[in-house]
Amino acid sequence: MSITSRRTLIRSGFAAAAGVSGLAIATRLARRSGLIPPDNVGVYGLGETLNYAVHRLTSQSTAREFPPSEISKKPFVNEMAPPTAEFKRLQAGGFAEWRLAVDGMVERPASLSLVQVKSSPSRSQITHLACEEGWSYIAKWTGTPLAHVLEHVGVHPKAKYVVYFSIEKDWWDSIDLDEARHPQTLLAYGLNDRELPVGNGGPLRMRLPRQLGYKNVKFITRLTLTDDLKKFGKGLGSASPEGGYAWYAGI
Ligand SMILES: Nc1nc2c(c(=O)[nH]1)N[C@H]1C(S)=C(S)[C@@H](COP(=O)(O)O)O[C@H]1N2
Numbered sequence: 001m002s003i004t005s006r007r008t009l010i011r012s013g014f015a016a017a018a019g020v021s022g023l024a025i026a027t028r029l030a031r032r033s034g035l036i037p038p039d040n041v042g043v044y045g046l047g048e049t050l051n052y053a054v055h056r057l058t059s060q061s062t063a064r065e066f067p068p069s070e071i072s073k074k075p076f077v078n079e080m081a082p083p084t085a086e087f088k089r090l091q092a093g094g095f096a097e098w099r100l101a102v103d104g105m106v107e108r109p110a111s112l113s114l115v116q117v118k119s120s121p122s123r124s125q126i127t128h129l130a131c132e133e134g135w136s137y138i139a140k141w142t143g144t145p146l147a148h149v150l151e152h153v154g155v156h157p158k159a160k161y162v163v164y165f166s167i168e169k170d171w172w173d174s175i176d177l178d179e180a181r182h183p184q185t186l187l188a189y190g191l192n193d194r195e196l197p198v199g200n201g202g203p204l205r206m207r208l209p210r211q212l213g214y215k216n217v218k219f220i221t222r223l224t225l226t227d228d229l230k231k232f233g234k235g236l237g238s239a240s241p242e243g244g245y246a247w248y249a250g251i
């Protein structure tokens, strides 16, 4: 099933289950505090707002970290690696020419090689990756905390979100600065003490253990700081809500 059709299926199930009146009150509260996700539209939008606002207003949560004995025997690989000519060319060169562009509302826009990304202090964490389709696994991820990259470029005080793009054109997403600066948010390049395999998003992927699998976009080539998500795609903050998935996927 295509991404869009399976997402439409899931979405119609949620619509049937959603209760609306309590959520309307939650929306009003969230709006007063400015915690409105970009996909706050229609019946589902109320639910998205409730989830996002409750998470942000109640805690600075940390995803659970596990001991090495809990690492799953085999990490799953979802979807396929991008078979694009450009990706293959970069892969043939050992990703020496891979660049992470960082632009938008930053003091010092940058174009970083993987060597530069890896020169920041790394963090490793054993966490759970959960796909919305119902499967999950525990693995050890190593990478550069996104917070380090943001410090390096200097975030404009008015910026609110980090938009991130994959070499796979229809995969892009965004997170607020709270999520972006969270110590567990990594630009990951290692999995279970090895180089991150291409199937799992190598050479560089977003790893957000506090968010469902689909926010963990693979093959990251660009980060853009912005104060307005309406400027990107259909204005919903990510490609996912365009197919029926929530922008905020906190777990
Ligand atoms: N570029 C890109 N990123 C992606 C995907 C994809 O197909 N392309 N799939 C997403 C989904 S739906 C999930 S659940 C996770 C799966 O990560 P894994 O394959 O490393 O287990 O990657 C996410 N990131």
Ligand SMILES: [Mo]
Residues within 6 Å of the ligand: 078, 130, 131, 132, 133, 213, 214
């Ligand atoms: Mo997924």
